[in-house]
Amino acid sequence: MDAQVLARWQFGITTVYHFFFVPVTLGTAWIVAILETRWRRTGDIQWLRMTKFFAKLFLINFAAGVATGIVQEFQFGMNWSEYSRFVGDVFGVPLALEALIAFFFESTFIGLWIFGWDKLGPRTHNLMMYFVALGSTLSAAFILAANCFMQNPVGATYNNGRAELIDFGELFTNPFFLVTFPHQIGAGLMAGGSLLVGIAGWKLAQAAKESTDHPDADVLRRTARMGAWTLLAATLVVFGSGHAQAQVEAEFQPMKLAASEGLIETTNAAGFSIVGIFTQQRNAEGITEVHEVFSWEVPYVLSFLAFNDPNAEVKGIADLTNEYLTSGYQNVNGETTRLQKEFVSELDTLGVDPVPNVMMSYYSFRLMIGLGSLAALGGLAMLWVTRKGGAPKANKVWRIGLGVLPFLPVLGNSFGWILTEMGRQPWVVYGVLPTWMAVSPNVSAGEVLASMAAFGLVYGIIAVIVLKLFFVHAAKDLPEVTEPTLDKHPDAPISFAY
Structure with missing residues (x-):
């Protein structure tokens, strides 16, 4: 290491x-x-x-x-x-x-x-x-x-x-x-x-x-x-x-949301995966590709969690990766913060793989x-x-x-x-500074x-x-105590109560 x-x-x-x-x-x-x-x-x-x-x-x-x-x-x-x-x-x-x-x-x-x-x-x-x-x-x-x-x-x-x-x-x-x-x-x-x-x-x-x-x-x-x-x-x-956090993540950290749900492809009416197995490996360009081995889903739940709409589109890891490689980091509405926008020229030269574990x-x-x-x-x-x-x-x-x-x-x-x-990776500051x-x-x-x-x-x-x-x-049993009495003498020592 x-x-x-x-x-x-x-x-x-x-x-x-x-x-x-x-x-x-x-x-x-x-x-x-x-x-x-x-x-x-x-x-x-x-x-x-x-x-x-x-x-x-x-x-x-x-x-x-x-x-x-x-x-x-x-x-x-x-x-x-x-x-x-x-x-x-x-x-x-x-x-x-x-x-x-x-x-x-x-x-x-x-x-x-x-x-x-x-x-x-x-x-x-x-x-x-x-x-x-x-x-x-x-x-x-x-x-x-x-x-x-x-x-x-x-x-x-x-x-x-x-x-x-x-x-x-x-x-x-x-x-x-x-x-x-x-x-x-x-x-x-x-x-x-x-x-x-x-x-x-x-x-x-x-x-x-x-x-x-x-x-x-x-x-x-x-x-x-x-x-x-x-x-x-x-x-x-x-x-x-x-639930509110999931909606904020869906807007500002769609890759984290997709990774935490094992959602590889962009899906309408996306389901919530109860249990699943996924593999990931880097291709020749150093970008991670994720593959589903098994997943058991409950239909519509993820779309509702992310957008309060059971039929909403939720972007998957593959599309989000392509969007990053094409346009750089942006939230689901295509927006960035001031710091992210100003740092983008630096990121262009770094070759960041945007997929977390x-x-x-x-x-x-x-x-x-x-x-x-x-x-x-x-x-x-x-x-x-x-x-x-x-x-x-x-x-x-x-x-x-x-x-x-x-x-x-x-x-x-x-x-x-x-x-x-871990879901924030590979960023230590999201969309700006790689870890x-x-x-x-x-x-x-x-x-x-x-x-x-x-x-x-x-x-x-x-x-x-x-x-x-x-x-x-x-x-231990509950302590035996007596009602505390107020000692008003100015020179009386303080004592540790426990």
């Missing part, structure tokens, strides 16, 4: 690893804030116990997310210096704002929340966690704005051999951002909701296995139902915004949908069995299913990002491999620690 391939592997591994923690942080922060609100409004100390129980899981996940996320930005300079040089003026702005505004906002208020139980009034203390959740959401917004620029490079011009930002506002009115932001927040709430369902439901099922009544059965049941309703509501947001895009999409749907079915099942004071059964199916449930939305999130990034031009020119394959091995070792250690902490704490 050359340095570019290894750099892509390294960035992919570290990004997906980091992204295991991101949706859990996004969703659980809001859920912990709501649990504390329920305690404050009802006075029921059981909700305070739930707040502190899930807050510890949130803090474990938050710490792991911070530790693994820092690596991402270092890689821009180490392995992708040409990318950083080319888009640093654009990409650096939302990244800087994420660190200076969102992360510090989040970190400040999480400190106040942890140490402020006996220093802040109940309402003020609860408000701190809402600020933490808001900070996490703002962080996601800035990161997504940067990534969506890579998907559709708006608000920039080509000057002095690099992209320069001319309209910051366009980063947040980018059609990709407008559909990706609610999609990601919904996916985070799915992860948070499934965590509540899985842990609370598993404790109830474990008690049933031991033929005992769990001492906290009532609050566990209520928590499981709260998580299930959160999971189902978030699923509706994810599916609705996902079809099988990777195809199955990432299906795994994303399948895992998310399974999680939603788990939420429905929990609502059904806990109606009228019921509880999950003592059998292995329930215990294993509830143990696996929190991982389903997390893995679904990861496959969604794999689709987003192979973005890698650092003076970094050798051996250096990338060495750093990848080091990161792999560190990440492996973090994984063992985090999973052990998570599983050990999740298996």
Whole structure:
């Protein structure tokens, strides 16, 4: 492998690893804030116990997310210096704002929340966690704005051999951002909701296995139902915004859409392929040709997903490839952004093969949908069995299913990002900068491999620690707590609440 391939592997591994923690942080922060609100409004100390129980899981996940996320930005300079040089003026702005505004906002208020139980009034203390959740959401917004620029490079011009930002506002009115932001927040709430369902439901099922009544059965049941309703509501947001994403992709990234559906030839009333096998190889001119081995389709569905019209024409990989070779990159309406239009003369000399990895895009999409749907079915099942004071059964199916449930939305999130990034190939900035031009020119394959091995070792250690902490704490009983009393003495020491 050359340095570019290894750099892509390294960035992919570290990004997906980091992204295991991101949706859990996004969703659980809001859920912990709501649990504390329920305690404050009802006075029921059981909700305070739930707040502190899930807050510890949130803090474990938050710490792991911070530790693994820092690596991402270092890689821009180490392995992708040409990318950083080319888009640093654009990409650096939302990244800087994420660190200076969102992360510090989040970190400040999480400190106040942890140490402020006996220093802040109940309402003020609860408000701190809402600020933490808001900070996490703002962080996601800035990161997504940067990534969506890579998907559709708006608000920039080509000057002095690099992209320069001319309209910051366009980063947040980018059609990709407008559909990706609610999609990601919904996916985070799915992860948070499934965590509540899985842990609370598993404790109830474990008690049933031991033929005992769990001492906290009532609050566990209520928590499981709260998580299930959160999971189902978030699923509706994810599916609705996902449908909107498909339509944006159909307009601005028709090749990604065609690859994720295995659609080779342009088709009217295009069907949605449930399962398929495709092969691809480069011809003598270095352009990829894709062939279908097998595909099982449901008629009309793809045309409806892409254009809200079951009879609409959806362009296939073959025609899109020919269009690119003839006219260069353009969206389905024959339009380009300012940066894409100004960079086209540079692209003419590069000989870019516009076809991504079809099988990777195809199955990432299906795994994303399948895992998310399974999680939603788990939420429905929990609502059904806990109606009228019921509880999950003592059998292995329930215990294993509830143990696996929190991982389903997390893995679904990861496959969604794999689709987003792999389907964008061969572009690091869509229709402008090919990925192979973005890698650092003076970094050798051996250096990338060495750093990848080091990161792999560190990440492996973090994984063992985090999973052990998570599983050990999740298996514990709810903590015994007392109502916090406000200590107004100015010299009283602050204490770590966990």
